[in-house]
Amino acid sequence: MSNFTPAGSEPLDEEEVYKYLLDRINELEKRNTELREQSRQLEAEKRYGDTQKIRYEREIRKLKSEIEQLRSPPLIIAMITDVIDKNRVVVRSSAGPRFLVRTSQFIDQDSIKPGVRCTLNQQSLAIVDILPSSYDTQVHGMEIVQMPEERYEDIGGLEQQILEIKEAVELPLKRPELFDTIGIKPPKGVLLYGPPGTGKTLLARAVAHETSARFLRVIASELVQKYIGEGARLVRELFEMAKDKSPAIIFIDEIDAIGATRMDADTSGDREVQRTLMQLLAEMDGFDERGDVKIIGATNRIDILDRALLRPGRFDRIIEIPLPDVAGRLAIFKIHTRGMSIDEGVNLREIAQITDERNGADIRAICMEAGMFAIRAERAKVTSEDFLKAVKKLTVDYNKHQGTPSFGTMYA
Ligand SMILES: Nc1ncnc2c1ncn2[C@@H]1O[C@H](COP(=O)(O)OP(=O)(O)O)[C@@H](O)[C@H]1O
Ligand SMILES: [Mg+2]
Secondary structure, eight states, X not given: OTTOOOTTSOOOOHHHXXXXXXXXXXXXXXXXXXXXXXXXXXXHHHHHHHHHHHHHHHHHHHHXXXXXXXHSOOOEEEEEXXXXXXXXXXXXXXXXXXXXXXXXXXXXXXXXXXXXXXXXXXXTOOEEEEOOOOHHHHSTTEEEESSOSOOGGGSOSOHHHHHHHIIIIIHHHHOHHHHHHHTXXXXXXXXXXXXXXXXXXXXXXXXXXXXXXXXXXXXXXXXXXXXXXHHHHHHHHHHHHHHHTOSEEEEEXXXXXXXXXXOOOOSHHHHHHHHHHHXXXXXXXHSOTTSSEEEEEEESXXXXXXXXXXXTTSEEEEEEOOOOOHHHHHHHXXXXXXXXXXXXXXXXXXXXXXXXXXXXXXXXXXXXXHHHHHXXXXXXXXXXXXXXHHHHHHHHHHHHTTTSXXXXXXXX
């Protein structure tokens, strides 16, 4: 130890060396703690930096994807028709053709099923997103009425028909247990047929009123769409919606537009109509007659209707709505003059007698026209004369409109 000499100093004695080393150790230890503290601080800073970095990166990614979204071309809308496996799905694009496409792993597998609408990337045609099923706005030309205003007492004549429809639609909706007890199945659907303007729509609405059912009215020609499969989709959605909103009555008006006998369907338009009809048949077969959805169809042309529609389990009650006879016409005149101020001299029975071949819609028009004559003459009451003039006017108008079956149907 005695030869220990710090650089540039006199040799030190043992004591001094000892002190020197002690100081040095203390110094180094102090330095060590300092460095350790520094290192801790740096590490904390680094950690902070890392989280900051992650935050910024996330921000960048978000902005990038937003830019990408803004830049990306519009997506194709398609419907899934078949799911082959986890990765491959068959879709039909809204423009018609079918594709086998891949799906993104970000899409919930459970939501990928036939019938669901999705968007496709324009280039790869891969499924990008699943669209929510918003059929409420999708079912075109459909009228949904919570509960129609019309009642049975607004219908003139047709007593027998009202009775029949009560049995076939009202009873199963209101007292399904009666059918269970006896052990028969209530009819699923009722078809009303007869010339236009005779009160078919009126009757269907009245049933919905009496049963407090939701009334879904669709005019069959609206179901015939431009794109392949679109009509079938609308039919499916119509039934889905009815089940959703049950008790409900689906009323398919002018059903001959899709239900006409299938001839050789050689144009693609005809095939599309056929496909829509097939879907309707499938939906009718598919639902339970005990449920609280009933179907009413109406047509002026039962003669051209496809027999498949009339098979049991489909429209299994067929009710004719004929032109009103004289008693029916009188009843209808009474209904439509209910709110009118009528001269005592008016004999509605006589007017009913001279309006042979006229339908309910014509009678409504005659009443309205008679009222117009009274207004023009500035009278407070409608007279016999007004009615006769109205009958004559509408007959003349009717003849002018040769080929249209009935003048009154303009109001139907
Ligand atoms: N039997 C009837 N009783 C009372 N009004 C009728 C009758 N038939 C038709 N009408 C009147 O004519 C209008 C059109 O009838 P509508 O039910 O649409 O005929 P359809 O559906 O048979 O073509 C009805 O809103 C109603 O004012
Ligand atoms: Mg109608």
